[in-house]
Amino acid sequence: MKYYYILVILFCFSCGKEKSIQLPEISKSNIHDIKDVSPAYLFYDESEKDSIELNRKNLISTTNWLVNVDKRLTLKQAIPSIIKLQEKKRDAKMHKNEAAKNYFTCNDKSVKNLGFIEFTDVIYHNGIDKSIVEHHSIYDLTSTSELSHTISLLFKENDSISINSELTTKAHFLERLRFMDSVQNKMMGLIYLKFNENLTFQDYITFKSMLLELKLKHSVIANDEYIFN
Structure with a gap:
């Protein structure tokens, strides 16, 4: 068809x-x-x-x-x-x-x-899984001895976005994710997406389509997505 x-x-x-x-x-x-x-x-x-x-x-x-x-x-x-x-x-x-x-x-x-x-393959969850432990900084990635780390990407209302609790903007969050990916060397990063439940479906699709533009070498976007209030 x-x-x-x-x-x-x-x-x-x-x-x-x-x-x-x-x-x-x-x-x-x-x-x-x-x-x-x-x-x-x-x-x-x-x-x-x-x-x-x-x-x-x-x-x-x-x-x-x-x-x-x-x-x-x-x-x-x-x-x-x-x-x-x-x-x-x-x-x-x-x-x-x-x-x-x-x-x-x-x-x-x-x-x-x-x-x-x-x-x-997307699996939606209500609330935020507290067992997901974020890396403490979005910049200080080279000093860790871990072989992998977790990135939490929170999409809030009014285009407010945070990466591992550090605020960024709709215009800059892709740039920051690319930077994080570029300094990770052999470390693998798993990116969890978390969306405020009051976002419209247009907001959701906009952010999802922007993320599809990413060409990351060391990070993977998780299939699990979290809807929080």
């Missing part, structure tokens, strides 16, 4: 049910064409801002899933439904396709068409 056809599906669904979805926007995606897909929709209700509606009637477990989330929803609203979708696919016992993946549908401004961000 081509992405053009998906645009038609979204339009017809919106017209037929008098519902619409404002997809999150990204500057650039590396994924534009996905075949053999099933769509799911998470709607935002302007009249009842605390409500959310999940439509998953057309999901087929053996296909790639395109999850269309309204960008105005908060993570507190959207993530529980996304977890349910993940569990539905992971728990499928019959007609399971291990090669099938999950994607968020986005508006790719670079091509003025749809783009996709994969989240197949």
Whole structure:
């Protein structure tokens, strides 16, 4: 199935049910064409801002899933439904396709068409795991004798970001991560992403797409993501 056809599906669904979805926007995606897909929709209700509606009637477990989330929803609203979708696919016992993946549908401004961000292996957690011990500094990495270290990247409200408890900005956090990676030598770093539950899905997708730009040699972004209040 081509992405053009998906645009038609979204339009017809919106017209037929008098519902619409404002997809999150990204500057650039590396994924534009996905075949053999099933769509799911998470709607935002302007009249009842605390409500959310999940439509998953057309999901087929053996296909790639395109999850269309309204960008105005908060993570507190959207993530529980996304977890349910993940569990539905992971728990499928019959007609399971291990090669099938999950994607968020986005508006790719670079091509003025749809783009996709994969989240197949992401595991969402409520709260922050206190067993994750951060390295004490984002700069003093060469003095440690450890073979590995942990980086916690917290995305808060109003574009406030911290790396291992040290504040940075949306404009500079990628630069700092690249610097940390460059001075690590043989040490391996594991980066945990933690998002405030009041961030919108647009905020979440923006940060995720920015992180996809990173080309790190010594660090890996963990599949575990934490949603905190």
